[in-house]
Amino acid sequence: DTEVTQTPKHLVMGMTNKKSLKCEQHMGHRAMYWYKQKAKKPPELMFVYSYEKLSINESVPSRFSPECPNSSLLNLHLHALQPEDSALYLCASSPWGGWDQYFGPGTRLLVL
């Protein structure tokens, strides 16, 4: 298994909803990442987990809450989002937390 999977592919939520994005990889990678990408912009790093511990939080608002239950899974819990949070949310993994990151297909989120 050489891919990063993300569910759901699309998500529409209201500003009072609570939802979660899921990411999974079975390549034995020890680092996992969340990125946010707005249209026509490059991906922006949000969080990095290294060996299941949060190692980088790029000053992301607390309405985004990451969780790494085990080395293969990464969740992003969403609560009280704003319309400007609508974006493509990308998960990536890396064997040792280096530059060789493999991206999932993303979840396209729309906040109404």
Place this chain on the structure above:
Amino acid sequence: DQQVKQNSPSLSVQEGRISILNCDYTNSMFDYFLWYKKYPAEGPTFLISISSIKDKNEDGRFTVFLNKSAKHLSLHIVPSQPGDSAVYFCAAAGNAGNMLTFGGGTRLMVKP
């Protein structure tokens, strides 16, 4: 301050000809440089990389050139094919390796 820049937002090339995508960076601490290709509604796919100790890396139709003194890298695709039409992101990483800095992307259109 953008540390990685792709100054051409778009590029149009005829099928069979060479596509040259350019990328400039400002941080001399970057050690690895990567190119990702992205189709709409998909995550970025790793294409090719180069270490700062090299000036050229080739993989099939794709060649990346690095000019450290000019802080410039380029991706050559030859011959270009319609399936190459996508957005190409240049990315850079320091020797700590765990964070990628992306350029703004260049949309390549290869016309049949």
